[in-house]
Amino acid sequence: MPPIAREPAPAPCTEAGFTVSVEGHVAVLTIDRPEKRNAMTAAMWAALPSVLAPLADDGDVRVLLVTGAGPSFCAGADISDLLGGADPDDPMADLRRDNLAAQAALREFPKPTVAMIRGHCIGGGVELAACCDLRFADPTAVFGVTPAKVGIVYTPSSTKALIDLVGPSMTKYLLFSGELIDTPTALRAGLVDRVLPADELEPEVRRFADVLAGRSALSQRATKDVVAALARGGDGEEQARRWYRETITAGELTEGVAAFAERRPPRFRWSG
Template identity: 35%
Template sequence: MKSGFLNVARDSAVVTITINRPDRKNAMNQAMWREMADLYTHLVREEDARVVVLTGSGKDFCAGADISEFDTVRKDAASARAYEAENSRTFAAIRNCPLPTIAAIRGICFGGGFGLAASCDIRIADGSALFSVPAARLGLAYPADAMADIVNAVGPQLAKYLVYSAARFDAQKALSAGFLMELVPEDLDAHVQHLAAEIAANAPLTIRATKASIRACLTGKEDELAQAVALGDATFESEDYAEGRAAFREKRRPVFRGR
């Protein structure tokens, strides 16, 4: 069932998912978590999609989970486990999406919103961005897999500080900490779309193999390493590899088709 709060737009090979609930600072209710997981899962089947951008409508990226429904959907350990399974499925769908994922962040990026951003490959923000992981002020714990994304994004010490203190930090601190790749002074959307288009023009099989290799480095899992090796080997048998060599010889821009 669609929540009605997630918009999907496509410009050539770039897909943009916009959290569209600005009156609630784009807070995610349970239906939205389910729908977002499905969106990322289905994008894998879109042959022409090459990059996914995640952003928020209005002034904010995402205030995290919608606390107003916690008395119903997260009221005790049993319901919390079910709710967190929905969250974890969403984070995993973004984390494991074979396409490059970019978070375009402005304004509030708190809690589950921070987790959404952390699960993306690349994070870019403007100067209005503000970050926090306020679990300690709510008296709840985050799922371990979501915490792993945060640790990978900022390192263990800063992850501990963020959760222990529930402190807020601005875009410049997030950039210095390595959570952000780039801080854009103006026109965030245009900047991100330009980057996404540049990535989309490159060899998609190479990018997929590279993402799998980086993932295997982070997890150390043998099956993921084997998959990365297989994807890497496949690039050398691809039409795109032949196109890349031909374009180099002919001194022209290659046209990659993902085959």
């Protein structure tokens, strides 16, 4: 398939510890605090839903890449913020609320999301990566989930996200120990989907993002909805029927079949 045609990329915008750039149909969200290995402050957790919202609503954005500035993805939550809440009986209440809202915004982002991981991916970094649809890493990546090191009870939604990726036993291993695992171990466990040489990671992720941007956005939305329904214990039938009707109404099914018959790339126009 030929590459997606690209407009000149607008200048990246920076907000609350994030840099957002859009090139063609691919948006890149960079966690931009490299001096702290991209550790997430309380303000960054609180801001993430509002950073993601315009990208979710932008019909030209079809894929979201999530990465970190410099040699690390994200070293987790900034520990200096852990006890900064106003309630002395629950000093993490505000941070926990904003952390869960940020995870939900990324997990429910309506378009394919790919985490591009180098270096440290620890604690809240694993939470963010687990909220993405796919995770690509290079051999420098190390992963760890560390609540047992600081006496935190991991939230049920974060625990379930880990279980869905690596299973109950590996989830317990990570949460019990807080030990770091290397990229080959993460690949075997299912925490990452692909491992690439360091110099090939970004070119391959960008190439793959272009592939995703050229596919049917409605089919991708349907996949996300059906997978989420099945993960919740439903059968996904209602979601599948609704999106199937939408592909017909929007003309994506007709275009996909015509493109296949004519041996050409499809020109899907639905923008959501």
